[in-house]
Amino acid sequence: MTHHEFREAVTQLGYEKGAQPLQVPELTSVESLGDLYKYSDATKSKFNELKVIQPYQHHEMFSEPISMTTTNTEQISKQVLSKLQGPSKDNRVCLVGAKGIGKSTLLMQAMALANSSDATQAPVFLHIPNANAIVDGSSDYILNQKTGKYQQPMFTKRWIWKLKNANADVFKQLKLSRDFTYEKDRKEVTLVKGENTVYDLLNDCHDFGKYGPTNAFQFFVEELQHQSQNVPVLVTIDRANGLFDFPITEYRHADFSSVHVSQLEIGDWLLKVVSGEFNFTKGGVILAQSSDFSAHRKSMKVGLGLEVHSPYEKAWLFDIDIANAMLANGGVKPIEVAPFTKDETSKLLEFYQQAGVLQATQGETEFTKIANNQYTLSGGNPWFLVQAAAFAY
Incomplete structure (x- = not known):
């Protein structure tokens, strides 16, 4: 029992502690797109201190926050992170897009890549979460x-x-x-x-x-x-x-x-x-x-x-x-910020299934059909995708 309403309860009660451990690599580069990654312990420590992770992003579904690298990740890496050795006045961007498209998540990915062992030099982070x-x-x-x-x-x-x-x-x-x-x-x-x-x-x-x-x-x-x-x-x-x-x-x-x-x-x-x-x-x-x-x-x-x-x-x-x-x-x-492609949507749903978030489906054909339906319903928007998948399963 809790005094929280459901929306607050799922972010406050630590449901992620009972989730299965994730067998995914740490995000250090954008060499491979369309893959799922978790964040390094050093990056998660900075995220926790700076309150980078926003509520209501459904991170409680997993034992730790995960995200998928897409062309958006590649774009911000090329447009911003590759220019961190130059003046900040020539390196200013703003992430825009529809509700739930992943603007805050992309910001997290940018910070994680800047803090990774593959980065040329880890920067000082001046982060304002709200x-x-x-x-x-x-x-x-x-x-x-x-x-x-x-x-x-x-x-x-x-x-x-x-x-x-x-x-x-x-x-x-x-x-x-x-x-x-x-x-x-x-x-x-x-x-x-x-x-x-x-x-x-x-x-x-x-x-x-x-x-x-x-x-x-x-x-x-x-x-x-x-x-x-x-x-x-x-x-x-x-x-x-x-x-x-x-x-x-x-x-x-x-x-x-x-x-x-x-x-x-x-x-x-x-x-x-x-x-x-x-x-x-x-x-x-x-x-x-x-x-x-x-x-x-x-x-x-x-x-x-x-x-x-x-x-x-x-x-x-x-x-x-x-x-x-x-x-x-x-x-x-x-x-x-661009939505997921059909392949990225399918890959994310497949990961949800393997992680135990979604119930098992009856065969590969059935899963492909559901993935196509969810892509059509959500338009590749991650926020709508989670809702559509929850109803489907």
Whole structure:
């Protein structure tokens, strides 16, 4: 028994612990397409720290998350991962597509490949699992009079903690390029350049969650920008339209007027990263849209060049500053996530059957018929495919 409704129960109650162990290889390259892979322990550890795996993706069907490599995987590898040794302003993409098509899964695959043993150099991961959390009013906030930006202490503190744990192996190798002084227990503490590391900064300095003006976050991102001469930085933002299509935030000024996303410290920095104004010498930016909201909003669609700007568009549906930021410095390139082919659909259903997720069918002919039916019903969309297969079996 549980107090959860079914949709929440399957993600909360650990059903995957009773699933059969998977006999599939780890994802390290895209040499073979149309195959099922699991993620390495090192990658899963980073995923858990950064909350990369989104709920309701049906990963509870297996003992551990799996995914299939497709032409989408090959495309993002060529367009983004192969360019991580170049500037991030020239390496910005956004994953778009229908609901359930696999945008978040493709983002996971990109991060796994970047972190694999086959990668040229593992990057620093700056991942935001739900961009809407920046603007939805769920965090405390305080105005920094020096910068004119609102800081969000609790959101920043929690995010920095995740980044520290996920990137500990890299951060411990990066010596600070400047001294940094902060207050701890009413005493001044100085982290010394060339001696202390970025990990020391994130682990020892509590200014990120301080309810008062601080320059800790600005120092951190500027330090990463400097370090990106040697180590690439990969910025990944899932559910990105939850931020960029909702630039008028739930926060308020003292006069109760709305706070724009560019007036938030983290929001303003992300806009600069997406526009290419804030550039990492080595790195890239991957955005992923969500189909859960903002279907009628235009900022990202115009910014990606998918729609033409109408001067008569309602202000709450379109923000020209957001669109211009995405179009700046060559623009963010959209990547349309393609559905599975018939062969990929059949291969996935066959794997489901072998893993014990689906009941055994009466012979190969019957299975082929069901696979063809499921492809017709789902159109190769993974989300609809799972639903169609569940009804069929």
